[in-house]
Amino acid sequence: MRPFLLLGLIVLFASIISAAPNPNGFTLRSLEVAVTIYPDGTAHVAETVRLFINDTQSIELYEQSMQYNDLSSWMSRTGITDLRTHINSAQLDLRNLRVRSREVDSCNQVVGTCLATLVLEYDVYSPGEDKPGIVVMDAYKPRTIRYTLLPSSFSLPRSATGDILLSSQIQLRVVLPEDAKAIRFSQPPSSLEGADRTQVDPNSDYRGADRQFVWKEPLSGFRLSFEREQSLESEIFSYFSNLQSGIFNTFFSLQGAAFILLAAIVLGSVLWLHHIRAG
Helix, strand or coil, rough: CCHHHHHHHHHHHHHHEEEHHCCCCEEEEEEEEEEECCCCCCCEEEEEEEEECCCHHHHHHHHHCCCCCHHHHHHHCCCCCCCCCCCCCCCCCEEEEEEEEEECCEEECCCCEEEEEEEEEHHHHHCCCCCCCEEEEEEEEEEEEEECCCCCHHHCCCCCCCCECCCCEEEEEEEEECCEEEEEEEECCCCCHHHHHHHCCCCCCCCCCCCCCEEEEEECCCCCEEEEEEHHHHHHHHHHHHHEEEEEECCCHHHHHHHHHHHHHHHHHHHHHHHHHHC
């Protein structure tokens, strides 16, 4: 029985350590990662972090820190290692990162505890030309673009098999463009209720009116895609914009410079011969 007793003590000790509060007085209570996808394939992310502050000294430190809007300052002051961006910065280009803090709330004056909210906001771009951003865009037929969300874009907790481990404490919110159509997801969003949730089929389009979806359950083999139809005016504008860009790039390339030089030589020769004949 002694080995089993020892194993039980080890498990109990490990659970006590894992549940121990941050020595700085801050504990991450919950996290929501909200991703708003734009028609051009870029995205805006707002990560809402709820903190539990367990002593008056840490409450004062939080209030003094509200003047800061950079992530490194908040990480060092709270001592929370998971206070970070949860979009994969090694895969995507994250820009304009800023931290907004809100006043403490839900305070218990007797024991000296409070809750507080931090919001990390930033924009997500493709890491380079001809590389996908947070979504893969496929113009697979005229005036229609299919968008496919890349699960690898998220640096959220994962299981050994690669499932994204969401819960009531860690949730994902995805906001699609208002004109999104042919929406498909491999797993029904937690935000759908009743018939809307039970009738979701990963092999057919979502028929509801929602364009904002929340997941708070583990995601296995997660897939999300939708389509947008461009207007004829947008297609014409895009065509001429690409044509203008192509001409501009050609003229300012080595081949374009050589063409301009050759044209200048030919024009100069014609003018010189005309001058000789006139003289």
